[in-house]
Amino acid sequence: MIKFSGISKSFGKSKIIDNLSFEVKEGEFIVLIGPSGCGKTTTLKMINRLIEPDNGSINIEGVDISSVDTVTLRRKIGYVIQQIGLFPNMTVEENICIVPKLLKWEKEKCIERTKELLELVSMPYDQYGKKYPTELSGGQQQRVGVLRALAAQPPIVLMDEPFGALDPLTRDALQDEVKALQQKLNKTIIFVTHDMDEALKMADTIIFMDKGKILQMASPEEMLRKPASDIIREFMGKRIAYGNSQDLSAEAFMNTNVVKTTENKQTFECLELMKRKKVNSIIVTNNNNEFRGIITIEDLKKRGKIEGPIGNIVNEDAELIHKDIAAKEAFERLIETKRDYLIVVDDEKQIIGIINKTSMVKALADALWGDLA
Amino acid sequence: MSEFITFLLDNQRMIFQSLAIHIHLVIVAVFIGCLIAIPIGTILSRYQKTAKMVLGVVGIIQTIPGLVMLGFALVFFGIGKLPAVIVLALYAILPILTNTYIGITEVDKHYKEAARGIGMTSIQILFKVELPLALSAIISGIKISTVYIISWATLAALIGAGGLGDLIWTGLSTTNDHLIIVGAMLAAVIAVLIGAAIGYIQNLVTPRGLKVRR
Numbered sequence: 001m002i003k004f005s006g007i008s009k010s011f012g013k014s015k016i017i018d019n020l021s022f023e024v025k026e027g028e029f030i031v032l033i034g035p036s037g038c039g040k041t042t043t044l045k046m047i048n049r050l051i052e053p054d055n056g057s058i059n060i061e062g063v064d065i066s067s068v069d070t071v072t073l074r075r076k077i078g079y080v081i082q083q084i085g086l087f088p089n090m091t092v093e094e095n096i097c098i099v100p101k102l103l104k105w106e107k108e109k110c111i112e113r114t115k116e117l118l119e120l121v122s123m124p125y126d127q128y129g130k131k132y133p134t135e136l137s138g139g140q141q142q143r144v145g146v147l148r149a150l151a152a153q154p155p156i157v158l159m160d161e162p163f164g165a166l167d168p169l170t171r172d173a174l175q176d177e178v179k180a181l182q183q184k185l186n187k188t189i190i191f192v193t194h195d196m197d198e199a200l201k202m203a204d205t206i207i208f209m210d211k212g213k214i215l216q217m218a219s220p221e222e223m224l225r226k227p228a229s230d231i232i233r234e235f236m237g238k239r240i241a242y243g244n245s246q247d248l249s250a251e252a253f254m255n256t257n258v259v260k261t262t263e264n265k266q267t268f269e270c271l272e273l274m275k276r277k278k279v280n281s282i283i284v285t286n287n288n289n290e291f292r293g294i295i296t297i298e299d300l301k302k303r304g305k306i307e308g309p310i311g312n313i314v315n316e317d318a319e320l321i322h323k324d325i326a327a328k329e330a331f332e333r334l335i336e337t338k339r340d341y342l343i344v345v346d347d348e349k350q351i352i353g354i355i356n357k358t359s360m361v362k363a364l365a366d367a368l369w370g371d372l373a
Numbered sequence: 374m375s376e377f378i379t380f381l382l383d384n385q386r387m388i389f390q391s392l393a394i395h396i397h398l399v400i401v402a403v404f405i406g407c408l409i410a411i412p413i414g415t416i417l418s419r420y421q422k423t424a425k426m427v428l429g430v431v432g433i434i435q436t437i438p439g440l441v442m443l444g445f446a447l448v449f450f451g452i453g454k455l456p457a458v459i460v461l462a463l464y465a466i467l468p469i470l471t472n473t474y475i476g477i478t479e480v481d482k483h484y485k486e487a488a489r490g491i492g493m494t495s496i497q498i499l500f501k502v503e504l505p506l507a508l509s510a511i512i513s514g515i516k517i518s519t520v521y522i523i524s525w526a527t528l529a530a531l532i533g534a535g536g537l538g539d540l541i542w543t544g545l546s547t548t549n550d551h552l553i554i555v556g557a558m559l560a561a562v563i564a565v566l567i568g569a570a571i572g573y574i575q576n577l578v579t580p581r582g583l584k585v586r587r
């Protein structure tokens with residue numbers, strides 16, 4: 001539906017948009033988000049040619065928009081801006097009907113359309129049609145702003161922080177309304193915000209921008225699970241933890257404080273170590289730090305005072321997992337096998353940690369309260 | 374006092390005639406001033422650099438004393454109403470011009486951008502957004518001009534244009550106090566009345582939505 005190919009834009013010497021390419025599908029709700037000044041508004045305004053790119057092309061339904069007359073183009077694209085966007089010298093009805101009138105719709109059709117639209121947001125025409133913007137609440141004004149953008153039935157609607165100035169309750173209600181309208185009318189919407197909650201709530205796809213570049217373009221779900229950079233993680237704040245723990249690997253939650261010893265040690269040394277570390281089992285490795293087996297305090301007691309290296313009596317029956325397997329899977333194995341711990345090894349079969357019940361608690365806490373660790 | 378009233382009654386025809394001529398002069402001059410100032414002010418709002426220059430020059434012209442200008446007009450156009458109207462119209466221009474220019478340039482740029490963004494041509498933006506939003510300022514300019522011109526127009530009698538100035542100047546040269554008082558008072562009264570009338574019209578043409586300022 002909308003395709004950016006290699007778009008760049010500089011104001012003076014500073015590059016504001018840097019080789020931007022992405023594609024928006026029909027009926028998709030895209031949210032552009034990122035720190036202030038990252039180029040969201042600039043990107044949006046290039047779609048209706050309020051700003052012209054220096055390089056690259058933008059295609060809408062396969063047509064390069066630089067070849068379309070700006071006025072014709074804009075009448076096919078709804079545009080909602082923050083706060084003042086309604087013309088104060090026009091009534092609600094006149095504001096909504098601007099574009100249909102520019103497109104030479106008949107008067108009856110305009111009135112009918114206004115009634116129909118006002119109905120959608122529960123603002124009866126008889127009560128509100130003839131009011132001026134100053135006679136409406138902020139939320140009502142912004143509703144009318146959205147209706148004006150929808151009036152001539154454009155397939156694409158651009159919204160630049162449309163709810164930025166509203167109180168949280170009104171904003172929440174309008175978000176629901178707009179999302180419902182979009183789904184009902186199957187519009188393609190490009191929506192700019194710097195509120196991550198809003199983005200997560202509204203978007204089919206979030207485009208995270210920084211310094212004129214796309215850092216990540218992903219579904220809300222995916223962005224939560226795998227934020228592509230620290231800036232995005234920061235923007236997500238605590239929300240990030242939810243999805244995260246499901247997707248992190250065993251390595252993230254393993255306990256690295258592992259009590260191990262080498263196979264050539266004697267019984268007595270092992271007992272000493274267990275006493276000192278207050279554990280009842282030790283992992284035994286060969287000289288290359290590779291797994292040989294485990295030995296428990298019972299094993300040692302059974303053997304008594306017999307001399308010789310413990311390597312001869314180790315129990316090789318243990319669960320080894322690779323560090324990259326999903327934490328969730330590791331926890332399931334831990335529960336299924338009813339073991340005290342799983343041993344985590346890396347690609348070189350080196351023992352790097354264990355997964356035990358404490359690891360699970362840590363993961364659970366992370367999911368509930370954010371990044372405590 | 375009764376002497377003054379008899380004077381008024383005796384001279385009422387002359388007084389009314391002067392008054393009518395005066396009002397006529399003012400209306401024509403301000404009307405011409407509008408015809409020149411509003412379009413130029415509108416055009417200047419598109420060329421802000423040129424605008425500063427033009428407004429500067431017009432401002433300087435404005436500071437030339439009215440009598441000097443009337444002298445020039447007398448030299449070029451002779452005596453009568455024509456040179457008077459030309460000079461008065463010139464003086465009417467500045468307040469209307471600056472108010473039109475400022476009124477349009479001070480329309481919030483968000484409105485202009487919204488208008489552009491939804492696909493209005495620049496002519497449509499001018500007539501549907503900028504001029505309606507600047508209208509109140511423009512009318513204020515007209516009001517200021519009119520009140521000025523009503524007093525400037527008393528000078529027009531000096532080059533034979535007639536009006537309330539006739540009463541005043543004749544009164545001064547014949548030391549007739551009554552004439553001076555009548556001329557001056559009438560000029561003051563119509564200035565107040567016409568000013569109020571224009572204020573009323575201004576209120577009338579301003580949409581409800583613009584009256585309640587946020």
Ligand SMILES: Nc1ncnc2c1ncn2[C@@H]1O[C@H](COP(=O)(O)OP(=O)(O)OP(=O)(O)O)[C@@H](O)[C@H]1O
Pocket residue numbers: 011012016035036037038039040041042043194
């Ligand atoms: N017309 C312009 N002339 C010069 N610089 C501009 C212009 N428009 C935008 N910029 C600069 O381009 C950068 C990006 O601006 P843009 O409005 O796209 O940011 P944004 O991501 O929408 O930010 P915000 O969240 O604050 O609205 C900013 O640094 C801004 O100062």
Ligand SMILES: [Mg+2]
Pocket residue numbers: 040041042160192
């Ligand atoms: Mg912005």
